[in-house]
Amino acid sequence: MQFQIETIQELEKKISDSQKITLISHSSPDADTIGAALALGSVLKAFGKEVTLVCPNEIPDFLQWMPNVDSIIIHDVQGHKVNQSIVNADLLFAIDFNAPHRTGNLEKPMLESQAFKVLIDHHLMPDEDYFDLMFSAPQKSSTSELLYEILKSSSFKSLIDYEAALCMFVGIMTDTGSFAYSCNDATLFENTAELIRYGIDVKATHDLVYNSNSIERLQMLGYCLNQKLVVIPEKRTAYMSLTKSELEQFGNAEGLTEGLVNYALSIKGINFAILVYEKSERIKLSFRSKGNFSVNDFARKYFEGGGHFNAAGGKSALNMEQTIQRLNEIIQNL
Numbered sequence: 001m002q003f004q005i006e007t008i009q010e011l012e013k014k015i016s017d018s019q020k021i022t023l024i025s026h027s028s029p030d031a032d033t034i035g036a037a038l039a040l041g042s043v044l045k046a047f048g049k050e051v052t053l054v055c056p057n058e059i060p061d062f063l064q065w066m067p068n069v070d071s072i073i074i075h076d077v078q079g080h081k082v083n084q085s086i087v088n089a090d091l092l093f094a095i096d097f098n099a100p101h102r103t104g105n106l107e108k109p110m111l112e113s114q115a116f117k118v119l120i121d122h123h124l125m126p127d128e129d130y131f132d133l134m135f136s137a138p139q140k141s142s143t144s145e146l147l148y149e150i151l152k153s154s155s156f157k158s159l160i161d162y163e164a165a166l167c168m169f170v171g172i173m174t175d176t177g178s179f180a181y182s183c184n185d186a187t188l189f190e191n192t193a194e195l196i197r198y199g200i201d202v203k204a205t206h207d208l209v210y211n212s213n214s215i216e217r218l219q220m221l222g223y224c225l226n227q228k229l230v231v232i233p234e235k236r237t238a239y240m241s242l243t244k245s246e247l248e249q250f251g252n253a254e255g256l257t258e259g260l261v262n263y264a265l266s267i268k269g270i271n272f273a274i275l276v277y278e279k280s281e282r283i284k285l286s287f288r289s290k291g292n293f294s295v296n297d298f299a300r301k302y303f304e305g306g307g308h309f310n311a312a313g314g315k316s317a318l319n320m321e322q323t324i325q326r327l328n329e330i331i332q333n334l
């Protein structure tokens, strides 16, 4: 991607002029928001800045091996410390989300903060009023890939080390489902190859992320596919639902349902898949599609959400039963 030289220069100047820099990841963090934050954090620390990484909630087990992941401060654990680091920062980075409300409890300190605010993200429709400088690239596979392109266009390129490259690689690998989607793009593979040259063991990294299921997760997957999968062939749609008590039967660890919705989408002839699940007393929905059905539009229209064209999320104020009833009505009218 070509960035305006002025935009990169403005970023370099803001970083040079700042001392306290806080990097914010989104709620229910995934490997892209965490990988990009760790990578940018490592570069900014190497540049001599006082860097704080914050996240609304716990980081899932399958990412606990990532370099320096323990340095991320979690709002659910140390709320005051996270709020202070946002309010007192000179410079804030929003990593892999498009508006302050995507961070749950971090929204309030984000709105209060007088810091200069930079967006690095690949979700559709960023909140242009909030950010002072935007790197918004919905066509990019991942925020990690976008970050790599920004860094290599800047004077910070020489500060990328093996660990930073590994973190960005993991973000790209997971946001593309191991290079299965958002990847009709030769540049993605060129960028990935450049990252691999920092010394990444691709197979070992893949195993760390994907071949490290807990027994509970596999049993949850079996239960869900066997008991909870509803297929509506005439609408090319399939959905699954999991209540809080069902999730608790399987330990309800952070990240337990990660990727689950893709199993429904993998059915032959299905091009719209939904997972409905109960999280912290709220009903949440994950949407995935194949082809030209925009789940970003669907999530925005019916479930107060959004995201990407083929992958989005939403929420519902109704209970589980009512949400599924409403979902069925909407699907019947598609």
Ligand SMILES: [Mn+2]
Binding pocket: 032, 033, 096, 122, 142, 143, 175
């Ligand atoms: Mn992402």
